[in-house]
Amino acid sequence: MKHSSSKRIIYGIQGGKGSFNEEAIHYYLKREGISRYRIKYLYTAENVLRAIEEGTIDRGQLAIHNSAGGIVDESIEALARYKCEVVEKFAIKISHALMMRNDAKPSDITAIMTHPQVLAQCRRNLQKKYPKLIQTSGKGKLIDHALVAKKLGEKKLPKSVATMGSRILAELYHLTVVEDRLEDLKENYTSFLQVGRPHSQAGRT
Known part of the structure; x- marks a missing residue:
């Protein structure tokens, strides 16, 4: 379905630049032929749904389920706290890479910091290949692995920390891929x- 409206749609997404949410929104925009849009990187499901409630975005996007990791708890917990209307649902195939700072060596790594869903989707392989590495998730916005990658690229997280997510993050933030x-x-x-304001509230200011 092609969208011909001249109105620019503002999308707020759960991740940052290089996240799977960004990959998903670009897939959707291309599929629907939407050319007038703006993306706000809101990092967490809570931020996305709050922005919908406050009317600062037209649509919000968040991950809801993965074929290996199951339900995305962060999203479900946020959805329970806010009223919204589901307007779209779609899926994309994703793959995870282990990445570190470009001045680090694999032997420097003691912990993997990434979204809990990423860890869930890679549980068996991580146990088999990297059993000694601590698995952790950041607090607040740092739950988003794309933001963790950005902080690693800026040398704001130590060499001992690696992250996992889309290989695109390594290109964006000049990280070294340890394994794909x-x-x-x-x-x-x-x-x-993708969610919007409940229909009964859509016309309110």
């Missing part, structure tokens, strides 16, 4: 929701 395709399932799909 660490997801447990070859057919690893994540489903995304």
Whole structure:
């Protein structure tokens, strides 16, 4: 379905630049033929749904389910606290790479900091290949692995920390890829929701 409206649509997404949410929104925009848009990187499901409630974005996007990791708890917990209307649902195939600072060596790494869903999707391979590495997730906006990658690229996180996510992050933030395709399932799909204000509230200011 092609969108011909001249209105620029503002999308708020759960991730940052290089996140799977960004990959998903660009997939969707291309599929729907939407050319007039703006993307706000809001990092967390809570921020996305708050922005919908406050009317600062037209649509919000968040990951809801993965074929290996199951339900995305962060999203479900946020959805329970806010009223919204689901307007789209779609899925994309994703793959995870392990990445470190470009001045680090693999032997420097003691911990992997990434989104809990990424860890869930790679659980078996991480246990098999990197059993000694601590698995952790950041607090607040740092739950987003794209932001962790950005902080690593800026040398604001120590050499001992690695992250996992799309290989695109290594290119964006000048990281070194330690290993690629660490997801447990070859057919690893994540489903995304796009949400708007409830219909009864859409006309309110």
